[in-house]
Amino acid sequence: MLVIDEYLAVRVLVGAHPSQLDPDETLALPAYRHYRLLQRVHAPGAGQLSQLLSDADRQAIRRPHPEVLQILDPRPLLDEAAAITAAYRSAGLLVGETLAAGLVHGRQLWFGTSRNVGERLAEIAGELGIVINVAEPDS
């Protein structure tokens, strides 16, 4: 299983599977990263996914087909996430859960752009031996 971010989740949902990802690996998005996408789906206003996408598109993001994208159950990760956020006082829930997922699932994380990694997450990942991979869009 590969733990991915919001960018890669959207790319695999639309069938733009990054070549860097093993096509046989199950892809999983941490629950709070899914929450960030869902905020965009439900938030009113111009420019939001709620206004840009059809109902069918929104449904695919709200409840992804598990063969294409799985949402990680946060419950088994919460203790590890809490331990990380306690140890690194400035780390929040999003960072803690993502790192816990990376620890449990192969000590690696995949992002669709370096802009979505964040300095704090990268620092802690380095200390925990979690490899950060970035599959930037093909130029």
Add this chain to the structure above:
Amino acid sequence: MEGVSSIGQDLLEERRRRRSAGDPRITPEGREILLRLTTGDRMDEFQAALDSDLEDDAGLERHSSEDA
């Protein structure tokens, strides 16, 4: 044995094909918009939207490009 292996390979290849095609509910129009947001000219807009949730939710640490 060879036949069994071929059946398994066929199943795996079919699974790869389904997964690489993405979610069938995504429309062509939605695909275009979502690709622009995650790989194209609207990436700034998408990142800003993701980061706005961190600003609004004290439980989620800000980790946007500004602190990267």
